[in-house]
Amino acid sequence: MNRPLTPGPANRSDKADIGYEADGYWRDGNHHVIVELKSGTHSFRNVRASLLGLAYRLAREPEDRALLVLTDSRITEERLHAELQLAGQTLKPDVMRRLSLVLATPEGYVGLPAELGSNFYDWLDDLIANEASKGSKPRMSSDEVFKVMLYQWLLGKGPVTADWITKTVGCSYPTAARALERIGHALVRHRDRRSVLRGFPSEQWKRLVTMSDETRETVHFVDASGQARSPQSLLRRLAALGDDRLAVGGIEGARHYYPGVDLVGLPRLDLTLHSPDGHVDLGFIERLDPGLVKADQRDAPAAMALHVLRRKVTLFDPGENGLQWADPVECLLDLHEARLEPQAKEFLNFLIKNRSGTA
Amino acid sequence: MNLLSPHEILKQVAAALPEECRAAVIVIGSLAAGYRYFGSDPASLVQTKDVDCMLSPHIKAVPAGKAVAESLFRANWQMREDAKWGAPGTAETPVEQLPLVRLHPPGSSEWFIELMVSPPATGARGKQFVRLETERGHFGLCSFQYLSLVEVQPIVTEYGVAIARPEMMALANLLHHPVIGPENISGLIGDRGLRRSNKDLGRVLALAFLAMREDEDALRGWAGAWVEALQGRFPAEWATLCTVAGQGLRVLLESPADMEEAAHSCANGLLASYRLTPQQLRIAGLRLVQDAVEPLEAMARA
Numbered sequence: 001m002n003r004p005l006t007p008g009p010a011n012r013s014d015k016a017d018i019g020y021e022a023d024g025y026w027r028d029g030n031h032h033v034i035v036e037l038k039s040g041t042h043s044f045r046n047v048r049a050s051l052l053g054l055a056y057r058l059a060r061e062p063e064d065r066a067l068l069v070l071t072d073s074r075i076t077e078e079r080l081h082a083e084l085q086l087a088g089q090t091l092k093p094d095v096m097r098r099l100s101l102v103l104a105t106p107e108g109y110v111g112l113p114a115e116l117g118s119n120f121y122d123w124l125d126d127l128i129a130n131e132a133s134k135g136s137k138p139r140m141s142s143d144e145v146f147k148v149m150l151y152q153w154l155l156g157k158g159p160v161t162a163d164w165i166t167k168t169v170g171c172s173y174p175t176a177a178r179a180l181e182r183i184g185h186a187l188v189r190h191r192d193r194r195s196v197l198r199g200f201p202s203e204q205w206k207r208l209v210t211m212s213d214e215t216r217e218t219v220h221f222v223d224a225s226g227q228a229r230s231p232q233s234l235l236r237r238l239a240a241l242g243d244d245r246l247a248v249g250g251i252e253g254a255r256h257y258y259p260g261v262d263l264v265g266l267p268r269l270d271l272t273l274h275s276p277d278g279h280v281d282l283g284f285i286e287r288l289d290p291g292l293v294k295a296d297q298r299d300a301p302a303a304m305a306l307h308v309l310r311r312k313v314t315l316f317d318p319g320e321n322g323l324q325w326a327d328p329v330e331c332l333l334d335l336h337e338a339r340l341e342p343q344a345k346e347f348l349n350f351l352i353k354n355r356s357g358t359a
Numbered sequence: 360m361n362l363l364s365p366h367e368i369l370k371q372v373a374a375a376l377p378e379e380c381r382a383a384v385i386v387i388g389s390l391a392a393g394y395r396y397f398g399s400d401p402a403s404l405v406q407t408k409d410v411d412c413m414l415s416p417h418i419k420a421v422p423a424g425k426a427v428a429e430s431l432f433r434a435n436w437q438m439r440e441d442a443k444w445g446a447p448g449t450a451e452t453p454v455e456q457l458p459l460v461r462l463h464p465p466g467s468s469e470w471f472i473e474l475m476v477s478p479p480a481t482g483a484r485g486k487q488f489v490r491l492e493t494e495r496g497h498f499g500l501c502s503f504q505y506l507s508l509v510e511v512q513p514i515v516t517e518y519g520v521a522i523a524r525p526e527m528m529a530l531a532n533l534l535h536h537p538v539i540g541p542e543n544i545s546g547l548i549g550d551r552g553l554r555r556s557n558k559d560l561g562r563v564l565a566l567a568f569l570a571m572r573e574d575e576d577a578l579r580g581w582a583g584a585w586v587e588a589l590q591g592r593f594p595a596e597w598a599t600l601c602t603v604a605g606q607g608l609r610v611l612l613e614s615p616a617d618m619e620e621a622a623h624s625c626a627n628g629l630l631a632s633y634r635l636t637p638q639q640l641r642i643a644g645l646r647l648v649q650d651a652v653e654p655l656e657a658m659a660r661a
Contacts, residue, residue, distance in 0.1 A: 224638065224639070224642060225639050225642040225643065225646075226633075226635060226636075226639045227568065227571055227572060227575075227639075227642075227643070229575050230575060233575045233576055236576070286645075287649070289646070290642050290645035290646055290649065291642045291646070
């Protein structure tokens with residue numbers, strides 16, 4: 001039987017009522033501002049969900065304003081403006097008047113109401129910095145747990161304890177336990193509390209690959225010199241840098257593990273930067289090549305892709321001549337990110353076929 | 360300025376020189392760079408108007424210069440038209456007021472050769488003039504303090520005359536401009552007056568760009584060659600020179616206005632075919648600093 005939905009009772013908390021909890025709340029005289037931060041969001045589905053949550057809140061609080069602030073987003077200013085126009089055709093004018101969509105860029109904020117003043121700017125800067133330090137760590141940790149379990153399985157390294165996982169990933173025991181629970185059906189749990197993957201977890205892997213564009217921190221660099229250095233030249237310079245935070249991934253990393261990978265040449269250089277404390281220092285880029293600049297557009301042909309690795313232990317494979325190699329799982333994800341699907345499939349098949357040890 | 364074929368010009372210059380003097384001539388400047396980097400493509404042209412020919416070694420430069428100049432006069436090469444410097448001087452003319460040997464080939468005023476002289480092994484400072492007495496009158500031969508560097512292992516062309524190594528021309532220019540000086544070039548480049556430093560240091564960037572175009576890691580070999588040359592030519596002060604070589608270049612790279620002039624000079628000269636933006640030229644300069652200047656400085660410290 002179909003029953004109509006009716007509004008619930010008043011005076012309950014926002015979270016209980018509308019499933020919404022703001023990241024920050026600013027009060028200064030007449031200004032009451034609710035702020036929601038979205039970091040690394042590239043899909044409009046997420047933006048729309050957040051806008052709707054804020055609209056619910058504004059409908060209940062007629063004196064408040066609300067800001068949805070996007071950080072580290074690849075959504076362009078133009079697309080954001082178009083999205084706001086669409087929202088304006090749907091939401092009440094009184095709600096829309098008090099709702100702002102803000103883009104935080106390296107150059108400053110786009111769309112921030114000027115009347116909020118410099119104190120609010122400072123407060124917002126702090127809020128973003130605090131959220132960045134917390135970041136998406138639970139999600140990141142969950143993915144990292146899966147990746148290190150896959151690493152163990154692909155390299156035939158045998159079962160591991162939860163303690164090993166927490167130390168390798170740099171997460172708490174509950175986080176590790178929850179992450180293992182999520183892949184529980186793919187695990188073999190031993191009596192001594194160690195666990196290992198039962199086989200290649202295809203479904204979880206597909207999910208990770210699908211989500212990795214959103215969840216991995218990848219920065220693309222393009223050549224601005226008109227005289228791009230080859231990936232091989234960049235590799236030689238990387239070796240000379242001797243920076244132990246960096247490892248080679250992507251197709252060159254895959255070749256390190258599987259020299260027979262079917263690709264002539266090296267379309268771009270993939271590097272993994274180990275940054276367990278969340279601080280991404282890109283100062284080495286200019287030492288690598290002053291011609292490399294951050295790509296403005298996701299689809300620009302990248303000369304180099306830099307993937308940030310947050311877990312505590314790198315699992316890098318030490319190489320010769322000052323180079324290190326990212327682990328095979330990172331290399332696989334790099335290949336998918338570079339849309340080198342046939343090579344990713346070939347490399348994965350090689351790893352599965354040649355894995356040593358037993359579960 | 361005109362588009363010239365380095366091959367054709369070198370061939371013409373060599374043919375006009377007395378055979379016994381060809382080995383005493385080292386062509387420097389944009390034509391030498393063009394021959395070095397565009398040499399495999401005879402159709403490639405260089406935008407220039409002058410062909411700088413250095414007489415070397417210093418001790419034989421004046422007799423060689425006399426033979427070269429008189430041979431060219433006999434072959435009907437003409438002095439470049441110039442209201443102030445269009446006629447030879449006399450024995451009474453002070454050496455600084457003598458015209459340089461700037462001669463057009465017969466029937467063409469598109470380009471001219473200019474004779475220069477390598478500096479003495481020791482004691483030379485800044486710009487110097489040497490008197491050249493010919494049957495047509497007196498001329499001056501100009502030399503610069505660091506020009507002796509281009510005498511290091513010049514490349515002998517198929518026409519018998521040599522060209523200077525690009526890395527040595529670059530080093531001479533770097534040392535000549537430890538700062539961005541206020542003086543302008545005498546003429547115009549692309550209808551603009553430019554600072555001398557920006558033109559010459561822009562040439563360094565152009566040489567670096569062309570070297571990397573041929574071999575992306577080419578600049579990594581420059582520091583070693585530079586140290587060897589400096590130790591040979593300036594044994595008492597080579598280490599100091601290593602530390603000052605990059606000073607002017609670094610100032611240039613951090614000055615957008617000066618970089619714009621340098622890029623303009625390159626776009627109207629050696630890099631006319633490439634149309635680099637000032638930003639792209641700056642990147643070539645940053646790569647030069649990393650690959651050659653910093654290693655040079657490190658070698659001096661070591």
